[in-house]
Amino acid sequence: MSLRYALLGLLADQPQSGYDLTQRFELSLKRYAWHAGHSQIYPELNKLAASDLITVVAEGARGRRTYALTDAGRQELREWLTDRPSAQPVRNEFVLRLFLLSTLDPPEALPILRAMLLHARQELTELRSRSGNIDVAPGEPMEFGRLAAEYGLRQYQAMIDWAEWALTKLGQDASEHRHPDTDEK
Amino acid sequence: MSLRYALLGLLADQPQSGYDLTQRFELSLKRYAWHAGHSQIYPELNKLAASDLITVVAEGARGRRTYALTDAGRQELREWLTDRPSAQPVRNEFVLRLFLLSTLDPPEALPILRAMLLHARQELTELRSRSGNIDVAPGEPMEFGRLAAEYGLRQYQAMIDWAEWALTKLGQDASEHRHPDTDEK
DNA sequence: CGGCTCATGTAAAGAGTTACATGATTTG
C-alpha cells in the first residue's frame, strides 16, 4: 500500500511522468525510504489515474505523460500521513546482515565490517553533495525536504560512528597481539 | 531471499522451533532488521530441511520440532554474509512518511512529528532495557549480538536527536509569534 | 544512421500478508 502514497507524495512536490518518478526512487528514495521499479510504477499510476487521485496534465514526446495530484489525491495523501500508527515493520537487508555477523568468527567478520564502513562513508559523501544544494537562507521558512535530507545524513553518520566503534572493539579482541589495525581513511 | 538467511542465522545462535523463531521476529527483529509471520516461516523451514541446510534435532509436545543448522547450512550462511554488496534497497514506511511530511503545512505536520518523537523515545527505552542484560564483562571477548544491539540503540538515538532538532526548527517557523513550544519531555 | 537514452508497457515467478483452520498442552 505504501507505493501508492509514495507516488502521491512525489507528485505533490511537482507534476512528473512515470519515468521521472522511477528515477527519483532509483537515485535517492531507495537508499533510505522506499523502492519500486518502473514495472510497478506504471501500472500503479494507471490505477491512481483511474481513481481520479492523479490526472494527466501534459503529454510529450515518446508517449510521455506528466501526472499531477488532484484535490482528491491530496486529501488521500493527507489522511494517510495523519491517520497512521508510528510502528511499522522494517525490512533492511543491510541491518539483517549486521545482525547475523555474530554467527561468524571475528577474523571472517572484520573485513565485512570494514567494507560496510567504506560503503557508508561513500553514501554519506554522496548524500551530502546532493543535499548541500538544498540549503535554506536564514529567515526563510524551513522546508521539509531539508528535514528528510537531514534525517538521511544523520542515519548514515550514526552508522559510520557505530562501524568505527565496532571495529575498534573487535580490533582489540582480535589482535590483542597483532600489529595496530590498518586504518583505511 | 533474505528470510532464508535470517532463519539460518537465528538457528546458528541456537536450535529453535518455528514457533520460537516467529517470536524472535515479532519481539525484536521486526523493529529494525526484518520481519516475517509464521505463515511464511513454517513453509520456509520445511524447504530448508528438505535441502538439508537445517535438521530436526528434537520433537516435543504438540508437534513441536526443534531445528538446528547443519554444516551445509552454516556454509550457506557464511557465503551469504561474505559474498554480497553492501547496498540493498531499504523499505521503511516510517521514513517514507517522514519524507512525505514535506507535502503538509507545518500546522498539520507538527503533531505528527511530536508523535514520532514520543514513539522513538519509547522504542529506545524498550531496546535499552532489553539489551542492558547483554552487558559484556571487561576483558571478555566482544560479542556480535552486543554490536547489533548497539547499532539499534544508535539508530533510535539519531532519530530522537533529529526529531528534537526538527521540532525546534519548525517551532521557530510556525510560531515566530506564538507562545513557546509546549515541550513534552 | 547507429547507438544511447527516453518512455511505456506486460507476464511470470517469487515474496509477503491476511484469513482460515486445527488441535494439543498447560494453567488457574
Add this chain to the structure above:
DNA sequence: CAAATCATGTAACTCTTTACATGAGCCG
C-alpha cells in the same frame, strides 16, 4: 474443565522482482 497459549499448517490475495518487449527521439 475452561481459557490461554503453544504449535503448526494452507489458501487466496497482494506486492515486488525479473525478464521480455517495443518504439520514439536525440546526439554525434
